[in-house]
Amino acid sequence: MSHDFVPVQWNRQKYIYDALLLAGTFIFLASFMVLGMRAQAADMSILMIRAFGSCAIVLLHIILFIGPLARLSDRFKPLLYNRRHFGVITAIIALLHGAFALMWYHGFGTINPIASALGGYGDYGTAIEFPFESLGLIALIILLIMAATSHDFWLSRLTPPMWKSLHMSVYFAYAALVGHVALGAAQFDKGWGLFIALAIGALLLSLLHVAAILKGRGLDKDVLAQSVWINVGAPLSIPMNKAITVTPPSGERIAIFRHAKGISAIVAVCSHQNGPLGEGCIRDGLVTCPWHGFQFDPETGAAPPPFTDRVQTHKIIIEKGDVWVNTTPDILGTTRLAVQVKS
Ligand code: HEM
Numbered sequence: 001m002s003h004d005f006v007p008v009q010w011n012r013q014k015y016i017y018d019a020l021l022l023a024g025t026f027i028f029l030a031s032f033m034v035l036g037m038r039a040q041a042a043d044m045s046i047l048m049i050r051a052f053g054s055c056a057i058v059l060l061h062i063i064l065f066i067g068p069l070a071r072l073s074d075r076f077k078p079l080l081y082n083r084r085h086f087g088v089i090t091a092i093i094a095l096l097h098g099a100f101a102l103m104w105y106h107g108f109g110t111i112n113p114i115a116s117a118l119g120g121y122g123d124y125g126t127a128i129e130f131p132f133e134s135l136g137l138i139a140l141i142i143l144l145i146m147a148a149t150s151h152d153f154w155l156s157r158l159t160p161p162m163w164k165s166l167h168m169s170v171y172f173a174y175a176a177l178v179g180h181v182a183l184g185a186a187q188f189d190k191g192w193g194l195f196i197a198l199a200i201g202a203l204l205l206s207l208l209h210v211a212a213i214l215k216g217r218g219l220d221k222d223v224l225a226q227s228v229w230i231n232v233g234a235p236l237s238i239p240m241n242k243a244i245t246v247t248p249p250s251g252e253r254i255a256i257f258r259h260a261k262g263i264s265a266i267v268a269v270c271s272h273q274n275g276p277l278g279e280g281c282i283r284d285g286l287v288t289c290p291w292h293g294f295q296f297d298p299e300t301g302a303a304p305p306p307f308t309d310r311v312q313t314h315k316i317i318i319e320k321g322d323v324w325v326n327t328t329p330d331i332l333g334t335t336r337l338a339v340q341v342k343s
C-alpha cells in the first residue's frame, strides 16, 4: 500500500465516479419508465419490475466488461478501481427487481412467495413451465453475498485467494441470469428482442475476455528454459519503470522491473486483491499496482511503512548480456538488491 493512497476512504475521484454511476442508473430507469408508458407496454408496476431487472443486467454486463477492457487498455483502469461500487448498486437494483417481482407475481397466492417462485406452480421438467424466477433468485443471492463482502474488511478476513474465488462466482450468477431472462422472455411471449440483446451481450463478453487472454499471453516472453532459470532477454528490452511478465512452468507469474536502481523481480500477483503487478509501473521508486495503487519495494517486496503487505521477490542475474530470473520465489521478506545495468 502507498503513503498517499487510502483505498477505503473517500476522495474527489470516488465522489465523481459514484455521482456518474448513480446519475446513469437514474437516467436508465427514468427513460425505461417514460418510454414504456408512452408505448403503453404494461402497467406501472410491471414496467417498474422490468426497468429494475433490465437496469441490473445492463450494470452487470458493464461490471464484466471492465475487467478485460482494463487489461486491453490503460484508459479503462480508473473504472476498475471502484468497480465494487458498481457491484453494490447492481445488487441493490436487482434486489428491488426481485422483491417487487415476488410481491407482484407471487404475493397473492396461497403459498409463500419465495416457495412459489422456487416452483410452487411450475414444473422443472419442461422449458415452458420451468420456474425461471428460481434462477433469478440464485443470481440475486450471489450478487448480494458479493456486495456484502466487497469491503476490504472481508478481503482480509477471507484472505485474497478465497475472496477472489468467491467473487468469481459472478460468472455463475451471469449464466443463471441468462437462463432467467431467456426462459422468462419465452414464457411471457416477448418476441426476439431480449434474446438478441442477451446474445449480443454474451458475444461481446466472450470476445473481450478472449482478447484480454491473448494480450496477457503476448505480454509473456517466451519461456526459453523450462527449468529453474528463465531468460528474459536484454536488460534494455524492459521499458524503464515498467515490467516484463514471465510465466514459469509452475507457480505464479513473475514481474521483472527496470528502475532507477537496476533490475528487480517480484511475484506478479498483488497481495491486496491479486491485481496484475506486472501491468503496474514504478512510482516514487515503488512498484505500484494498477488496480488500487498498493505499492511494493522492488528489492524487498514490502509495502512502505506503516503498511505491512508483502509480496515475494525473485533472484535475478545478468549472464552474457541477458537477464535471467530464477523461477523459485524467495521466502517472504527476502531482500534482493537490484542488479545494475551497464550501459
Ligand atoms: C428473487 C429474484 C428474482 C425474481 C423473483 C425475478 C422475477 C422476474 C419476473 C417475474 C420477470 C418477468 C417480468 C415481466 O416481464 O413482467 C423477470 C424478468 C427479468 N428479470 Fe428477474 N427476477 C429475479 C432476479 C433477477 C435478477 C437478480 C436480475 C438481474 C440482475 C433479473 C433480471 C431480469 C430481467 C433483465 C428481466 C427481463 C425484463 C424485461 O422484460 O424487460 N432478475 N424477473
Ligand code: FES
Binding pocket: 270, 271, 272, 273, 274, 275, 276, 289, 290, 291, 292, 293, 294
Ligand atoms: S492494489 Fe488492489 S489488487 Fe493491487
